[in-house]
Amino acid sequence: MGLTPAFRRRGIVAGVLDHITIRCADRAASEAFYDTVLRTVGVARSDRDGEYTVWGGDFSLAEAHGDKRPTRRLHVGFVAPSREHVDAFWQAGIDAGYRDDGAPGPRPEYGPDYYGGFLRDPGGNSAEAVHNGGAGHNGCIDHLWIRVADREAAQLFYERVAPFGGFAVRSELPDRTQFAWLRAHSFSVVQADEPTENLHLAFETTDDATVDAFHEALTNAGYADNGAPGERAYHAGYYGAFVLDPDGNNVEVVNHNRG
Numbered sequence: 001m002g003l004t005p006a007f008r009r010r011g012i013v014a015g016v017l018d019h020i021t022i023r024c025a026d027r028a029a030s031e032a033f034y035d036t037v038l039r040t041v042g043v044a045r046s047d048r049d050g051e052y053t054v055w056g057g058d059f060s061l062a063e064a065h066g067d068k069r070p071t072r073r074l075h076v077g078f079v080a081p082s083r084e085h086v087d088a089f090w091q092a093g094i095d096a097g098y099r100d101d102g103a104p105g106p107r108p109e110y111g112p113d114y115y116g117g118f119l120r121d122p123g124g125n126s127a128e129a130v131h132n133g134g135a136g137h138n139g140c141i142d143h144l145w146i147r148v149a150d151r152e153a154a155q156l157f158y159e160r161v162a163p164f165g166g167f168a169v170r171s172e173l174p175d176r177t178q179f180a181w182l183r184a185h186s187f188s189v190v191q192a193d194e195p196t197e198n199l200h201l202a203f204e205t206t207d208d209a210t211v212d213a214f215h216e217a218l219t220n221a222g223y224a225d226n227g228a229p230g231e232r233a234y235h236a237g238y239y240g241a242f243v244l245d246p247d248g249n250n251v252e253v254v255n256h257n258r259g
Contacts, residue, residue, distance in 0.1 A: 022060075022071035023068055026122060031053050043140040071123065073125070073147050073197065075126040076127055077130045078129050116128050149195045151176065157246055164210050165205070174191075204255070211229050224244040241253060
């Protein structure tokens, strides 16, 4: 798929949301929650090791420990193949004793075909199943809402990341800005009194030079380095760099070097 004119004008490379990681105070409890609800939308665990549990390739959790504190006040929307899958997601969570955060139903304020159901995970984060007119996705994540202390500062940060992560501003409202890829994934930064904390958010690119350029551009702009470009032990060829956003969330650009 070629880049749209809007993406070409901004000089943005093709990219995708690679993965997010949340940390939890009780890994087993959070695993049980996500196993229970995600299987209803056709998503099973794809990996588990001593540190990470992964679903769908793009959503993972890890136990909080030391200075790696629990993720709080994040909203994650997961792709549901149909409205019936949204209903099943919500009902499975309720039947298992998890907290309701919004019963299944249309949400026309988000789109004419938007149908979602919401629960709270054991850490208090908001998890949603959403069916939104059959838009195509890779992975299981449809969208994120990241609460921020200063929307304008967060928007500026992610606009600076955008050329390296393959996304662009889709819409701006007084209290939130939505970023999106050519495919249907999106994330929004949302003005809030209590921001999202301790989220890891990674964007994929296709060459090491883009990873290097991301780290150089963001650290030169005054953002905090959280890991210089280099190979990581996650798998052979994994090459990433890390910078903190204005609220302290860990933002990565990664090239998997998988050819």
